[in-house]
Amino acid sequence: MTWTEIGWVIIGLAVVLLLFFNLLFTRRDWYPVRVNPAVNAFVKQRVRALEGGKQSQVVLGNRFWSRAYPALGLHALSVSASLVKADPGAQETQVFAAGTGELSLFARQILCGTYQDGYSSALNLILTGPTPHAFMAGFLAEMGLHSPGSVGLFGHYGPMEALILEAAQMKGGHSFAAAGSISAQAALFLTTRDLLIGEEIFLLPGLMDRSPSLQAAWISEDILRVLMIALLVIAAGLTLAGVL
Amino acid sequence: MKRIIVILTASLTGLTILAGYFFQTQLANLTGLLIEWGILLVGLAGVIGVGYLFKMHLVRVAHWQKGSLLSLIVLVAFLVTVGIGFFLPPDSAFFRNWVLNIQIPVETSLLAILAVTMLFASLRIIRTRGWTLMSVSFLISALISLILNLHYLNPAIGTAGAEWLEFVRRLPLAGLRGILIGIALGGLIVGLRVLLGMDRPYEDES
Numbered sequence: 200m201t202w203t204e205i206g207w208v209i210i211g212l213a214v215v216l217l218l219f220f221n222l223l224f225t226r227r228d229w230y231p232v233r234v235n236p237a238v239n240a241f242v243k244q245r246v247r248a249l250e251g252g253k254q255s256q257v258v259l260g261n262r263f264w265s266r267a268y269p270a271l272g273l274h275a276l277s278v279s280a281s282l283v284k285a286d287p288g289a290q291e292t293q294v295f296a297a298g299t300g301e302l303s304l305f306a307r308q309i310l311c312g313t314y315q316d317g318y319s320s321a322l323n324l325i326l327t328g329p330t331p332h333a334f335m336a337g338f339l340a341e342m343g344l345h346s347p348g349s350v351g352l353f354g355h356y357g358p359m360e361a362l363i364l365e366a367a368q369m370k371g372g373h374s375f376a377a378a379g380s381i382s383a384q385a386a387l388f389l390t391t392r393d394l395l396i397g398e399e400i401f402l403l404p405g406l407m408d409r410s411p412s413l414q415a416a417w418i419s420e421d422i423l424r425v426l427m428i429a430l431l432v433i434a435a436g437l438t439l440a441g442v443l
Numbered sequence: 444m445k446r447i448i449v450i451l452t453a454s455l456t457g458l459t460i461l462a463g464y465f466f467q468t469q470l471a472n473l474t475g476l477l478i479e480w481g482i483l484l485v486g487l488a489g490v491i492g493v494g495y496l497f498k499m500h501l502v503r504v505a506h507w508q509k510g511s512l513l514s515l516i517v518l519v520a521f522l523v524t525v526g527i528g529f530f531l532p533p534d535s536a537f538f539r540n541w542v543l544n545i546q547i548p549v550e551t552s553l554l555a556i557l558a559v560t561m562l563f564a565s566l567r568i569i570r571t572r573g574w575t576l577m578s579v580s581f582l583i584s585a586l587i588s589l590i591l592n593l594h595y596l597n598p599a600i601g602t603a604g605a606e607w608l609e610f611v612r613r614l615p616l617a618g619l620r621g622i623l624i625g626i627a628l629g630g631l632i633v634g635l636r637v638l639l640g641m642d643r644p645y646e647d648e649s
Contacts, residue, residue: 207465213635221641263485270630277633277642300492301485326496329489332550337517344510358561359553365560379626381619386557388581389564392572397622401629412641416632423628 209423216422220415230414237375237393238406241351242285244373248348249286253372254294256347257282258338258363259306260354260378261298261331268355268379274401275354276305278377281407282351283313292348296325296341298334302354335359339366347372353403355379358386365390377403398424450640457638497521588615 224230248255259279263272279295286293295310297303303326310324327337339362342350350367352360356378364374364387376387377395387394395403398420405413437443456477463474500514500521524542531538564571565585572578590596591612598604636642 210461210631210635213631214639217632217635217639217641268626268630270633273637274629274633277636297492300489300495303492303495304488324495325499326492329493329496332546332553336549336553340510340513359557361564362553362557362560365564381622384622386561389561389568390571397625398629400626401633412636415641416636420628420632423632424625427624427628 212426213419213423216419217415220418221412224411224414229409229411230418232406232409232414232417235395235399235402235406237395238403240373240393241349241375242407244349244375245282245286245351248373249292251348252292253348254292254345255286256294256296256342256350256367256372258350258352258354258360259295259297259302260352260356261334261360262355263299263301263305265355265380270401271355271379272302274404275302276309277404278353278407279306280309280313281404283310285407294323294325294345296327296338298326298328298331298338300326300329331357331359335362338363342366342370346370349373349375352376352378352387356383356387358382361386361390450643453643454638454640457634461638584615587611 220230245255257279259275260272265271282293295306297306303324307324325341326334327341328334342363347367347370350364350372352363352375357380360378360383364376367374368390373393374391375393376384376391377400378384378387379400384394384396388396401420402417405417434443459470460474460477463470497518500517502508503514504511504518527538527541533539568578568582591608596604596608598608633642
């Protein structure tokens with residue numbers, strides 16, 4: 200069996216699991232949601248910021264797609280949809296920022312879909328720069344104009360974006376990150392307490408919106424994780440024994 | 444009806460591209476065409492995005508809102524760069540030097556700020572994250588990694604000490620792979636949810 204074939208088996212298994220559990224959870228009990236203190240703190244601080252009239256800034260990343268992390272842009276959009284649904288009345292104080300044209304366009308589509316006729320693009324969607332450095336410099340300038348109550352980073356970043364969280368904390372805002380890449384996660388680990396790492400990032404929408412499809416995604420990811428760990432341990436054991 | 448058409452278009456396009464990896468010779472032309480369309484659309488979205496950026500700053504300057512001076516600088520820089528870009532070819536040495544001599548110092552200064560910020564952040568990590576197993580292990584492993592990479596410890600090749608050092612040096616790589624596998628699994632599920640129509644962020648609420 201080649202590595203490509205193993206990949207296809209994993210993809211096929213993921214499809215079967217997703218479809219099966221989605222069907223199951225629309226009819227029966229849902230998968231129990233695990234408590235995550237970082238996400239709870241983020242949700243509480245967002246509410247506090249909105250109640251205090253401060254901005255809750257949601258940053259969707261500086262790239263929509265990359266070869267190493269292809270799904271981070273999609274994930275950011277998925278989270279933004281969950282956040283908008285969670286606080287539909289907070290249009291004026293909830294600000295979404297994107298670092299590329301396509302991300303801002305898709306985010307606008309999500310916001311328009313949620314707010315319908317009440318949507319005004321001037322209120323809550325900003326593109327602060329079309330390249331990663333320009334985006335970051337622009338966003339830092341925006342933070343200087345409007346002190347944030349909470350800042351959440353989602354999507355694709357480099358280590359540079361740790362400066363955003365540092366600036367948010369200096370202004371008294373709460374910071375939260377569920378963002379890649381590896382270098383970004385290493386830098387963000389130093390600057391924020393509430394950080395999701397690795398596969399935890401992709402479990403986030405399920406914590407905010409407990410729909411059957413998101414619960415199906417949770418259990419499918421859990422099963423695949425356990426399977427992967429078992430496969431790695433078995434492969435390591437066989438390599439040590441000289442079989443592989 | 445509109446909803447079904449959107450879901451079908453998104454799912455079929457995604458599944459065709461996915462199938463293209465499996466049936467490379469049979470579907471090469473179709474996937475190539477779809478990818479070209481995708482690149483074109485993303486490029487167009489980029490242009491629209493720049494339009495948003497321009498409009499946002501223009502509105503801020505027109506209403507003389509907070510931060511309009513910064514917006515004015517952005518607009519002037521943008522218009523000058525676009526204007527010169529229209530008259531000079533992209534490989535013009537003058538244009539390239541002019542842009543790079545502004546861009547590189549600005550980006551380098553941002554990196555310098557990042558280096559200082561990271562240094563201070565690592566010094567106060569216990570205050571940020573508390574005395575947890577994670578933060579203490581992070582500090583200890585960072586310290587060990589720094590010491591090892593100074594190359595003061597150089598045991599003879601083939602000895603137990605050299606093997607142990609090699610093992611310790613490879614430990615971060617194992618952690619890195621673990622995180623990458625996790626991200627890949629999560630990414631797979633997110634992609635499949637969109638392909639199967641379970642997650643439809645592009646859809647209206649009505």
